[in-house]
Amino acid sequence: EVQLLESGGGLVQPGGSLRLSCAASGFSFSTYVLTWVRQAPGKGLEWVASISGNSGIKHYADSVKGRCTISRDNSKNTLYLQMTTLRVEDTAVYYCARVMGSFSYYFDVWGRGTLVSVSS
């Protein structure tokens, strides 16, 4: 069974840092683009960042560019999101997802999410 499981969320003060992890199983991890999508409380979905299978291509939303770094360890089947200089508006559930498609890409498998709360 294809599964993604996030961890690493928690309560952090503004300006703080956090590293999220996403452990994958059930598929050939290194051959897929992966992504992070977040959802603020009571709000819609927002794409955050994505990374290619060999880590050669990374993209970020403007809202996190310069403050977040997406990475992966294909030997551990794990995706990461290093978040720094956190802001109150970064408070959200962060989901990792597997990317599928060609030309038009979609997210076919999602994790359960991990909650990041930024508050003083």
Add this chain to the structure above:
Amino acid sequence: QSVLTQPPSMSGAPGQRVTISCAGTTSNIGAGYDVHWYHQLPGTAPKLLIYATNNRPSGVPDRFSGSKSGASASLAISGLQPEDEADYYCQSYDRSLGVWVFGGGTKLTVL
């Protein structure tokens, strides 16, 4: 303000057919990029419902269908059931912004 525009809420009675719209622009849906749909039950993660405009992943009933015309897309749900009560999101790619974009979501209530 979401790049793709969806109605915030819709409702329908069991057995009815509802259609959720997703309006884009010439930078995303109108540029030829496919539209994908997700639903999200309360307190759970989003789940892929329709991909590439009108394709259903394994396990999704054929009550769900998608379409696209110009810069807009629609998700139709026929034979509405109580378990269809959820939030629905459309998603595409915007070539001007260079990012994947979502609609603001539509909360569907089954009366």
